[in-house]
Amino acid sequence: MLRAQLRVVLLALRWPAAAAAGLLAVTTVMVVAEWARGRGGIDFNPELSIIPGVVGLLLPIGVWRGEDRFGDGLLWTLPVDRRAHALARVAAGWAWLLLALAVFQAWLLALVLLTGGNVLGDQVVQVLASGTTLAPMGAVEPSQLRTVRLPAEPALWLVPFTAATGAYAIGSAYALGVRHPVRWLVGPLLALLLVSAVGAAAGSRALALAPSGVLETLMYGTYGFDTLLTARSESLHTVARLPSGAVAPVWLALPDLGHWVAATLLWTGGGLAALWLAASRHGERRRA
Amino acid sequence: MEGAMHADLGDGACAVATHGLTKRYGDATALADVALRVPTGAVYLLVGANGAGKSTAFRALLNLERPDAGRAEVLGLDVSARGPEARAQVGYVPDRHDAGPRALTCGELLRYAAAYRPTWDAAYADRLARALALDPAKRVGALSKGNARRLQLLLALAHRPPVLLLDEPTDGLDPLVRRAVLALLAEHLADGPTTVLIATHHVAEVESLADHVGVLRGGRLVAQLDRDALHRTVRRYRVRLADGREAQRTMRGEARDVAAVLAAEGAEVREAAPLRLEDGALALLQEEVPA
Numbered sequence: 145m146l147r148a149q150l151r152v153v154l155l156a157l158r159w160p161a162a163a164a165a166g167l168l169a170v171t172t173v174m175v176v177a178e179w180a181r182g183r184g185g186i187d188f189n190p191e192l193s194i195i196p197g198v199v200g201l202l203l204p205i206g207v208w209r210g211e212d213r214f215g216d217g218l219l220w221t222l223p224v225d226r227r228a229h230a231l232a233r234v235a236a237g238w239a240w241l242l243l244a245l246a247v248f249q250a251w252l253l254a255l256v257l258l259t260g261g262n263v264l265g266d267q268v269v270q271v272l273a274s275g276t277t278l279a280p281m282g283a284v285e286p287s288q289l290r291t292v293r294l295p296a297e298p299a300l301w302l303v304p305f306t307a308a309t310g311a312y313a314i315g316s317a318y319a320l321g322v323r324h325p326v327r328w329l330v331g332p333l334l335a336l337l338l339v340s341a342v343g344a345a346a347g348s349r350a351l352a353l354a355p356s357g358v359l360e361t362l363m364y365g366t367y368g369f370d371t372l373l374t375a376r377s378e379s380l381h382t383v384a385r386l387p388s389g390a391v392a393p394v395w396l397a398l399p400d401l402g403h404w405v406a407a408t409l410l411w412t413g414g415g416l417a418a419l420w421l422a423a424s425r426h427g428e429r430r431r432a
Numbered sequence: 433m434e435g436a437m438h439a440d441l442g443d444g445a446c447a448v449a450t451h452g453l454t455k456r457y458g459d460a461t462a463l464a465d466v467a468l469r470v471p472t473g474a475v476y477l478l479v480g481a482n483g484a485g486k487s488t489a490f491r492a493l494l495n496l497e498r499p500d501a502g503r504a505e506v507l508g509l510d511v512s513a514r515g516p517e518a519r520a521q522v523g524y525v526p527d528r529h530d531a532g533p534r535a536l537t538c539g540e541l542l543r544y545a546a547a548y549r550p551t552w553d554a555a556y557a558d559r560l561a562r563a564l565a566l567d568p569a570k571r572v573g574a575l576s577k578g579n580a581r582r583l584q585l586l587l588a589l590a591h592r593p594p595v596l597l598l599d600e601p602t603d604g605l606d607p608l609v610r611r612a613v614l615a616l617l618a619e620h621l622a623d624g625p626t627t628v629l630i631a632t633h634h635v636a637e638v639e640s641l642a643d644h645v646g647v648l649r650g651g652r653l654v655a656q657l658d659r660d661a662l663h664r665t666v667r668r669y670r671v672r673l674a675d676g677r678e679a680q681r682t683m684r685g686e687a688r689d690v691a692a693v694l695a696a697e698g699a700e701v702r703e704a705a706p707l708r709l710e711d712g713a714l715a716l717l718q719e720e721v722p723a
Contacts (some may be wrong), residue, residue, distance in 0.1 A: 148547040153542075156535040156632030210573060216496050216524075218532040218541075218587065222519035222548045270493035430513045 145224050149236035157240060164244070168251055178260040187262040193304035194243050197373035200308035202247045204319035207237035210402025213426075214323050220426065227427035234316045234419065238309065245308050248396050249301070267294040267428055271395045272384075284384040289394065298403060300375060306408045313415030371407035375399050446593055447472040447627035448493060451636035452502035455488050455651075462488040463653040465502070468629075474658075475621065475628040475641045479713045480648035485525045485633040489648070490597050493629075501534035506595055520549075523588030527631075529580040534573025538583055541572055542590070549591035563616055563671055564609070589620055596677060598630040602637060610637060617641065627701070635710040642709060647716040649661040655716045663706040666715060670705075674698030682707070682715045 175186060206273050211219055219233070220226055269292060278290045299360025322328045336355035364370050364379040376399045384394040436545055448470035455640045456462040463485045466607040491497040492504045495515035506518040531540045540562075560595050561568060564582040575583060581604045587594060601617075602610045614637060619627060621641070645662055647655040648711040657665070666684045671694055673679055679699075683690045691701050707715065 145548075148544060150534060151547075152540075156533050170524065207553075210532070211528075212528065212530045215528060215530065216491055216526045217528075217530050218545065220496060220544070221494055221519055221522075221524050223516045224548065225516055268692050337462065340513055341602065428512070429495050430512050 145232045145236060150228075150239060153207055153233065155237040156209065157203075157237075160206055161244065166414075168248070169422040171262065172251070174253065175255055175259065182276060186259050192252065193375075194373050194378055195305045196248065196304040197311045199244075200241055200311035201315040203237055203241055203312055204234075204315040207233065207316070208319045211320045225424045230320055230426050234320070234423070237316070238312055241306065241308055241312055245304055250303060254365060258285035266296055268292070269294050269395055269398075270384075270392060271398060274397075282418055284386065284394065286386060289384075292398070294398065297401065303373075303375050303404065304414065310372045310408060310412035310415055312411055313419050317415055317418035317422045321418065322427055366403050367407040367410055369411065371403055372411040375401070375404040445472045446470055447507055449506070449625065450489065450492070450502060450504045451667050453489065453492055454501040455485075455492060455497055455499050455503055461651045463492070463499070464621050466648070466653045467656075468642065468646060468653065470629050472627055473625050474644045475630065475638070475648060476644040477635065477638060477642035477709070477713065478631045478648060479633075479635060479717055480644045481717065482701075484494065484648040485651040487539075487599055487646055488632065488651075490524070490526075490599050490629070493597060494522065494524060494569060497664045506720055513647055519709065521593055521595050523593040523596045525581070525584045525588045525589065525596075525598045525601045525605070527606060529577050529584070531572050531575065531580045531583045532569070537568060538566055538570050538572060538575070539568030541583070542568070544587070545587050546590075551593070553593045554590075555714075556592065557586060560616065561587045570669060578606060578609060581605055585616075589616070592624060593710075594626060594629075596626055599632065600632055600682070601668070602634055604631065610634075612687075614638070614641070618636060635713055639709045645709060645713050645716075647713060649717065659709060662709065662712045666712040667704045667706055668711075669694070669701055670701040670703040671701055678702065684716075688712070 152225055179186075211217055219229065222229065233299045251392060253263065255261075269290055270289045272284070273288050275288050299340050316335065318325065318328075336358070340352050343349070360366055366376075368379075370376055370379045380396045383391050385391055435484060446469050448468060448669040450466050450468040452468040453463050453468070454461070466485070466489060468476075468478075468489065470653065478486050478489070488497060488527050492499055492507060493511060495504075495518065498512070509518040509521070526560070534545070537542065539663075542557055543571070546557070560566075564586060564639040566579065566582050572580075574584070581637065585601060588598070603611055603614060617628075618641060621628070628641070630642070632638060643659045645652055645655070645657065645659070665686060665689070667690070668680055668682050669690065670678060670680055674697070681694075683693070685693070687704060690704075694701055706712075
């Protein structure tokens with residue numbers, strides 16, 4: 145069953161995979177051309193794991209495209225246990241995702257090595273001193289910054305894999321468990337907008353800001369989705385404008401691997417639980 | 433079941449059977465206490481208006497629907513307990529035209545399905561593909577409605593299942609292909625023992641194949657009988673009424689019982705003629721057959 149699913153998912157994804165390979169080839173040419181012009185090497189950056197994360201989130205669309213998910217299509221009428229069958233399809237997609245990701249990481253590593261970039265060596269970075277915040281427009285006084293040495297963290301090479309896995313579990317649960325995906329995407333967003341509008345109309349600042357607070361926490365909180373996808377290297381890393389007018393990369397705080405591990409367990413565990421429930425919707429109809 | 437007409441088809445040699453099968457969607461009743469009996473080797477024609485419950489019954493037989501009451505059996509297998517085993521015995525053409533993953537070619541889809549079917553007959557599949565003029569290189573997503581139906585028929589037949597569930601099998605096919613499909617089906621039945629449950633609005637097309645008929649009306653199985661019983665008990669009578677006029681009436685029941693009923697009304701039977709399967713089924717469907 146798994147072998148058949150590996151084959152059918154590969155066939156279903158061959159054109160998107162070919163397009164992605166083409167995109168990588170074009171990117172390679174561009175990066176190498178830039179490097180040849182003396183623009184410096186590219187470094188491994190955990191922020192790049194947002195790409196595998198987003199791919200993992202969207203991949204279930206390709207894995208399930210054209211399947212009659214809630215009907216009596218071929219997939220459900222084959223002589224195998226239906227929940228196991230659904231999970232085999234998901235597992236097949238995950239296996240190809242990890243393989244594609246391994247290729248992507250190898251490509252990235254090759255580019256970093258080729259251009260003489262930093263493969264997770266120690267870095268010296270500027271961190272905003274605790275208790276201070278960036279002024280509007282990102283203006284910052286040099287006294288508000290401290291220079292720290294960021295030690296090498298090989299575990300960060302795992303972030304793309306865990307990000308893709310967690311996001312893929314969530315995306316698969318959504319694709320498999322929701323009969324009307326657009327409704328379930330747009331509905332909650334409209335509900336949040338409605339709450340915000342009602343709060344504003346009622347003059348309740350707390351109610352008006354509550355939806356954006358919820359989204360902010362979900363996306364960029366300590367254990368938010370960004371922590372799963374990039375170990376917070378996306379939300380904590382920004383640029384600041386110095387009084388001299390120069391623009392410098394600045395960390396609002398240093399990423400914490402413990403937060404990444406906890407967020408990964410939280411989101412991936414939740415995704416897997418949701419996936420089990422979603423697959424169970426398609427299980428054999430046993431009499432109560 | 434008031435007014436229902438059921439020949440005793442027994443339980444013993446049924447390839448497909450349902451027992452008190454009931455399915456509701458909210459307030460709507462799709463199936464109500466349905467007791468299908470499809471004898472082994474029979475070609476059973478299930479007729480009913482749109483929404484009568486035919487497709488729901490098929491899905492219940494594949495364990496794609498959980499009935500609210502009752503159970504379904506395929507070759508003696510309780511489908512709710514042994515769904516995969518039951519589906520292994522069935523070739524199914526659904527009423528919808530989604531043949532499978534759209535990115536695959538027809539040939540790839542056939543190889544995919546074959547991987548799940550130990551009894552897949554590759555030579556037969558090739559022969560069917562040629563007879564149905566299916567291009568193996570064509571993408572499933574690019575198939576017309578008719579071509580998708582041909583592919584579904586091929587998928588249903590090529591593993592030579594002992595039971596075929598065909599839901600509107602000729603829907604979307606042009607007349608020439610319909611004829612070819614029916615010829616293939618007849619050939620398939622001649623090749624080996626197969627039980628067929630077929631739902632279609634094109635009753636005349638399968639008239640020569642069908643030997644049993646069931647009529648679903650509003651989720652209830654209002655009639656179920658074999659072809660001989662239908663010919664014998666559902667007839668068109670030319671009668672002379674008490675006022676001397678002549679009229680035609682379609683009535684069900686043994687001839688002498690019908691004659692007695694008519695005589696009580698003062699009418700006299702002048703001629704009785706059996707109906708074609710299509711006319712008989714439609715008559716039962718339209719409730720125009722008083723007992």
